[in-house]
Amino acid sequence: MAEDEPLVTRLLAGEPAAFRALVDRFQGRLIRLAMGFVQDRTAAEEVVQETWVAVLKGLPTFERRSSLDTWVIRILCNRARTRGVRDKRMVPFSALEDDGRPERERFRENGRWASPPTSFGEADPERMALRGEVLEALKGAIEALPPNQKVVLTLRDIEGLDSNEVCNVLDITETNQRVILHRARTRLRAILEARFGGSEGTL
Amino acid sequence: MMSCAQITEQVTAYLDRSMPLRQRMAFQMHMWMCTHCRRYLRQVRTTVALTGRLPTDPIPEDVREDLVRALMAIHTGGAEPVTMPPGPGSSPLGDDPKAR
Numbered sequence: 001m002a003e004d005e006p007l008v009t010r011l012l013a014g015e016p017a018a019f020r021a022l023v024d025r026f027q028g029r030l031i032r033l034a035m036g037f038v039q040d041r042t043a044a045e046e047v048v049q050e051t052w053v054a055v056l057k058g059l060p061t062f063e064r065r066s067s068l069d070t071w072v073i074r075i076l077c078n079r080a081r082t083r084g085v086r087d088k089r090m091v092p093f094s095a096l097e098d099d100g101r102p103e104r105e106r107f108r109e110n111g112r113w114a115s116p117p118t119s120f121g122e123a124d125p126e127r128m129a130l131r132g133e134v135l136e137a138l139k140g141a142i143e144a145l146p147p148n149q150k151v152v153l154t155l156r157d158i159e160g161l162d163s164n165e166v167c168n169v170l171d172i173t174e175t176n177q178r179v180i181l182h183r184a185r186t187r188l189r190a191i192l193e194a195r196f197g198g199s200e201g202t203l
Numbered sequence: 204m205m206s207c208a209q210i211t212e213q214v215t216a217y218l219d220r221s222m223p224l225r226q227r228m229a230f231q232m233h234m235w236m237c238t239h240c241r242r243y244l245r246q247v248r249t250t251v252a253l254t255g256r257l258p259t260d261p262i263p264e265d266v267r268e269d270l271v272r273a274l275m276a277i278h279t280g281g282a283e284p285v286t287m288p289p290g291p292g293s294s295p296l297g298d299d300p301k302a303r
Contacts, residue, residue, distance in 0.1 A: 015280060027270060028259030052270075056277045080214025104213070117246060118241035123224045125249040129256050138253055157254040163219055174221070182215035189243075189250045203242075203249060 004068035011059060012146075029159065030076050035143075036151040037080035039087055047083050051076040071166055072153070074160070077169045093148055093172040103186055112184070120203040121196045128203070133198065141191040148183035156181055205229055210240050216246050 010018035030051060033045035054075050062071060108114045122128045128137070142150060155161045155169065167177050210233050216222050217230050236240050262270075276289070 011278070014275065016271065016275065019278070020267070021273050023262070023267055023270050023274065025268070045227050051270070052274055053277055056274060059278075097239065104208075107206075107208040110214065111208035113207050113239045117242050119242070119280075120249060121248055125252050128249065129253055134253065138250075139257055142254070153254070158257060159252050160255065175297055178215050178221065182212070185215060185247055185250055186211075187262060188254065189246050192250060192253075203245060 004064070008059065008062060008064070008068065026072055031071070033073065033076055033151070034080050034161070036147055036154055037077075037084035043083065043087065047076065047080045052081045054079070057110060070158070070161065071171075073159060073161070074169045077151075077155075081170070093176060096186055099127055117193055118197040119201040120192060121198045122201045122203050125203065128196075134192070137195050138188060141188050145184055145187065148180055149187070152177060152180045153184035153188075157185070160166065205233060207233075207237060210234075214244055217244075218248070218251070229251070229285050233266050 003125055006126075011022060029047070030048045031041075031044055034047040034051075035041070037120045038044050051072070057074055058071075058075070062068070066074075078090060087101060104112060106115050120128060142153065145153065151170070152166060156163070161169070163174060163177055163181075166172075167174055170177070172180075213222065213226075213230055217227065222230065232239075234244060270292060
């Protein structure tokens with residue numbers, strides 16, 4: 001896309017500052033994303049390495065129909081999926097991971113709340129975002145998600161891909177994508193509530 | 204009428220605007236009446252917003268510079284990445300499989 005054009009041109013010209021910008025833009029995110037697919041940090045680094053090689057080889061023919069972000073992320077997902085399957089870590093996306101649906105017991109048989117959500121203990125999302133322990137708790141909760149939930153949530157809510165892009169990148173249906181994402185968000189909400197919830201605050 | 208249990212199941216579909224209009228109106232109607240579900244929706248929104256704010260772990264400066272050099276080497280030579288520093292977490296491009 002247009003805004004990536006200068007960076008791509010500078011990379012193709014071999015400008016060191018452009019490579020630094022590329023690393024700063026992607027390395028941390030690629031590692032984080034790869035960690036959803038594979039078992040450990042070493043495997044994640046290997047996947048990211050393969051991704052970098054593929055990105056640099058593909059750069060001259062990068063068609064700019066998608067953004068650089070989506071293109072790089074797609075390359076990583078392809079490599080990481082192959083690797084995750086080989087390591088027998090990934091459940092196919094079509095088979096839902098059983099997470100026990102912890103929220104179910106919050107409802108009565110008739111579908112009404114038995115134990116309604118308690119406040120997040122703040123009045124304002126902005127103030128919550130400024131609390132280091134909130135972001136720490138959230139980070140830990142994401143790391144503990146089942147792999148498929150972690151990958152879909154990272155792509156949607158951290159990387160900001162839309163549902164179409166995620167379906168394309170992971171080769172899953174829209175419904176499937178939504179169910180996986182929903183379970184992940186539900187679990188994170190429950191953890192924030194359990195950790196910070198109380199009677200104070202309106203959130 | 205959708206129950207609270209059903210409504211909460213629909214939150215992600217609602218936020219993605221991937222609901223038929225009728226269902227969307229029923230959802231909004233329920234929100235209008237039910238303070239618990241309203242709080243639930245607000246909390247899911249907050250969770251999504253907070254998730255979007257999570258920073259990545261910083262890359263150590265030496266790792267970053269090594270990685271930049273390695274990428275430039277791939278770019279110019281089409282060569283495999285140059286030797287990386289050893290140690291867990293310090294290797295920007297991961298272990299070289301040939302070195303094992």
